[in-house]
Amino acid sequence: MTSKAFSRKEFLSSAAWMSAGIAAGKFTSSAEKTTDSEPPVTDKILIKGGYVLTMDEWAEDLLSGDVLIEGDTISDVGKDLDSTDAEVIDASGKIVMPGFVDSHRHMWQGVLRNVLPNGELSDYMRVVTGEARSVFRPDDAYIGNLLSAISALETGVTTVLDWSHIGNSPEHTDSAIRGLRESGIRAVYAAGTGSDTPENRFPDDLLRVREEQIPDNDPLLTLAIGAGINQQQWELARSVNARISVHVNGTGDLLPLADYLGPDVTCIHCCKLLDEEWELLSEKGTGVSISAPVEMIMGHGVPPVMKVLEFGVSTSLSVDVETTVPSNMFTQMRSVLSLQRMLRLNAEELNQKESVELLTSRDVLKYATINGALHNGLDEITGSLNSGKRADLIILNPNQLNTVPLNDLYGAVVNGMDRTNVEMVMVNGEIKKWEGRMRYESMEDLIGRAVESRKGIYDRAGWRER
Numbered sequence: 001m002t003s004k005a006f007s008r009k010e011f012l013s014s015a016a017w018m019s020a021g022i023a024a025g026k027f028t029s030s031a032e033k034t035t036d037s038e039p040p041v042t043d044k045i046l047i048k049g050g051y052v053l054t055m056d057e058w059a060e061d062l063l064s065g066d067v068l069i070e071g072d073t074i075s076d077v078g079k080d081l082d083s084t085d086a087e088v089i090d091a092s093g094k095i096v097m098p099g100f101v102d103s104h105r106h107m108w109q110g111v112l113r114n115v116l117p118n119g120e121l122s123d124y125m126r127v128v129t130g131e132a133r134s135v136f137r138p139d140d141a142y143i144g145n146l147l148s149a150i151s152a153l154e155t156g157v158t159t160v161l162d163w164s165h166i167g168n169s170p171e172h173t174d175s176a177i178r179g180l181r182e183s184g185i186r187a188v189y190a191a192g193t194g195s196d197t198p199e200n201r202f203p204d205d206l207l208r209v210r211e212e213q214i215p216d217n218d219p220l221l222t223l224a225i226g227a228g229i230n231q232q233q234w235e236l237a238r239s240v241n242a243r244i245s246v247h248v249n250g251t252g253d254l255l256p257l258a259d260y261l262g263p264d265v266t267c268i269h270c271c272k273l274l275d276e277e278w279e280l281l282s283e284k285g286t287g288v289s290i291s292a293p294v295e296m297i298m299g300h301g302v303p304p305v306m307k308v309l310e311f312g313v314s315t316s317l318s319v320d321v322e323t324t325v326p327s328n329m330f331t332q333m334r335s336v337l338s339l340q341r342m343l344r345l346n347a348e349e350l351n352q353k354e355s356v357e358l359l360t361s362r363d364v365l366k367y368a369t370i371n372g373a374l375h376n377g378l379d380e381i382t383g384s385l386n387s388g389k390r391a392d393l394i395i396l397n398p399n400q401l402n403t404v405p406l407n408d409l410y411g412a413v414v415n416g417m418d419r420t421n422v423e424m425v426m427v428n429g430e431i432k433k434w435e436g437r438m439r440y441e442s443m444e445d446l447i448g449r450a451v452e453s454r455k456g457i458y459d460r461a462g463w464r465e466r
């Protein structure tokens, strides 16, 4: 980052914004977007003149900044970078930021979207991990994963942890991994259990997956375990250098594993923990992944948006299940922001701690980017914009009907935007979405196969149309 960068203080002052003409971008409605320009093809790309939100601890935001990409890596972030031999993407009037990072999603359920809009946790266990999972074929897992990954990319998610409890057989597992690889998303494959079948090899199958499928933690696909609260499973994961991701729905469940918690563990939900458990998480540097919409709809308890702040526990966000919530991180960020502020602003009435600070839109954007990368074990690779990181970034267009005129950059992204503002998506230096359109060649085939897969699941499960 060059010394010409704006300091955070300068950046946040309205005078700096006004002089830089924050609202001066050209308005474009989605309907007008008829250009068919091709994305850059060279190995050296300069994204020029955007509002750069780095989300990086060491790199400041820039009101008019450039990001230089060489191959799969960000080689510089700063002002007026030299661009003599680079192809230029003009980002003036647009927001450039790291791609979103989802720290827990059951991607095999991509073909079961919205199947359970009103379901509680017990309905989910009966319908989704019960009836549906037991009739899933390996190909359904492949299509579910591929569809979930492609649509995640379309909404600006560049990294996702696939919490894959579709391990009905090794073939199911391998098919799910194939879906991830084909999508081109950066993924952590968290191998999990499956239906109770003779072919379910969890957790020992983790050793095979490490050896056969993910022998080294290739930067685009790394390995984790989708574990229970189970010492043997955690030890197995650590023996193959895999992170541990675990659902924690109960009260006091973590206490017996106190000695086994660490920064390589991510605990999901955590709506009912004792203060003693929160102290442990804080002390051990263990992060918490909050899936606020699902937790509120399905009855997991109150999402721990106050507790994480009270105890200083690192927080990321996760979609969890597309059976009930959408694929994007905008919904996640807004849910957490609304809920935390409601609880804090009514602290006395709701028996909450008044000393906890109010969340800001920038805080939740951090949850949705760099903190997700940290919880996925990838914070040195992705989650923020700085030289040396892999080129996982998005360009957002605020000059559209839902966010024009632009008044606050973080406000526009977190409070105002949706997937239609996501104009460009890059993973590992490769452009996946350009000028608002996905560059995935087999889209029609994918959608056809998803519809077919869904029909097969309905037939085999004996479901009627809902």
Ligand SMILES: [Zn+2]
Binding pocket: 104, 106, 163, 247, 268, 320, 321
């Ligand atoms: Zn989950």
